Amino acid sequence: MKIFKLFLSLFLVCSFTTIPAQQNEVVIKTIQVSNSVYMLVGQGGNIGVSVGDDGVFVIDDQFARLTPKILDAIKELSDKPIQYVVNTHFHGDHTGGNANMEKVGAKIIAHDNVYKRLSEGKTTEGLPVITFNDKLSVHINGELVLVFHTDNAHTDGDAMLYFTESNVLHTGDNYFYKRYPYIDVNSGGSIDGYINAVKKALMVIDENTKIIPGHGNLSNKAEYASFLEMLTLLRTNVQAEIDKGKTEDDIVNNTAITKQYDNLNYSWNFINSEKIRRTIYLSLTKN
Numbered sequence: 446m447k448i449f450k451l452f453l454s455l456f457l458v459c460s461f462t463t464i465p466a467q468q469n470e471v472v473i474k475t476i477q478v479s480n481s482v483y484m485l486v487g488q489g490g491n492i493g494v495s496v497g498d499d500g501v502f503v504i505d506d507q508f509a510r511l512t513p514k515i516l517d518a519i520k521e522l523s524d525k526p527i528q529y530v531v532n533t534h535f536h537g538d539h540t541g542g543n544a545n546m547e548k549v550g551a552k553i554i555a556h557d558n559v560y561k562r563l564s565e566g567k568t569t570e571g572l573p574v575i576t577f578n579d580k581l582s583v584h585i586n587g588e589l590v591l592v593f594h595t596d597n598a599h600t601d602g603d604a605m606l607y608f609t610e611s612n613v614l615h616t617g618d619n620y621f622y623k624r625y626p627y628i629d630v631n632s633g634g635s636i637d638g639y640i641n642a643v644k645k646a647l648m649v650i651d652e653n654t655k656i657i658p659g660h661g662n663l664s665n666k667a668e669y670a671s672f673l674e675m676l677t678l679l680r681t682n683v684q685a686e687i688d689k690g691k692t693e694d695d696i697v698n699n700t701a702i703t704k705q706y707d708n709l710n711y712s713w714n715f716i717n718s719e720k721i722r723r724t725i726y727l728s729l730t731k732n
């Protein structure tokens with residue numbers, strides 16, 4: 446009995462002392478989405494990976510410090526080289542690994558405005574070498590991948606990607622799974638553009654499409670449609686308050702605007718309900 450207790454206490458001590466280390470250590474989780482497309486979840490934006498005869502095609506690359514782990518996870522799926530990395534937008538949790546990816550031979554593809562914003566930064570490494578304005582078709586691993594821009598949505602340089610044979614959509618940050626979205630109004634994002642981006646994507650996909658959101662769980666069309674309902678309702682509610690002559694502070698403090706979705710836990714540490722009310726207000730009153 447005493448020995449058992451000793452073991453038990455040793456076990457507890459060991460588990461408690463190892464918990465902090467485990468929390469700091471990011472593990473890259475691989476989820477198979479179709480025959481050839483995978484989703485990698487680590488820290489930052491969800492990564493999409495297509496593998497096949499042509500090589501590896503990657504969507505977003507999280508943070509530079511995670512590259513070795515991301516490359517290990519990709520090696521489990523294919524021993525072919527990484528041909529291309531598409532950036533869905535310029536934010537650091539989606540483009541931080543660009544320079545490392547370039548070093549292993551990948552060509553970076555992104556919207557023109559991603560090139561513009563990244564090249565304004567300090568580094569010249571890992572910049573996109575292929576940029577596009579409206580849309581781009583990539584023929585790789587036996588399928589057509591449609592890369593399409595959506596105006597002033599999450600930022601001013603968003604791309605969404607649709608794998609036409611695999612029937613997989615990667616939304617970039619134009620979808621936060623069951624959370625209030627980050628709309629980067631200071632970098633050209635807007636609530637109306639964001640709503641239009643979701644509508645555009647919903648027109649491309651069908652009931653069987655698998656959706657890799659920018660952040661959060663693998664999803665589907667029905668869930669993306671309910672995310673659109675949330676955006677539309679919040680926009681309507683904020684606009685109604687603006688029409689009544691309410692100020693920014695009034696709207697930020699008015700919890701009734703978001704109550705329905707606050708109750709569903711859409712509020713999270715980065716975008717809480719105050720922040721989403723303020724963002725929508727700022728977006729609607731910008732011009």
Ligand SMILES: [Zn+2]
Pocket residue numbers: 534536539599618627
């Ligand atoms: Zn983002």
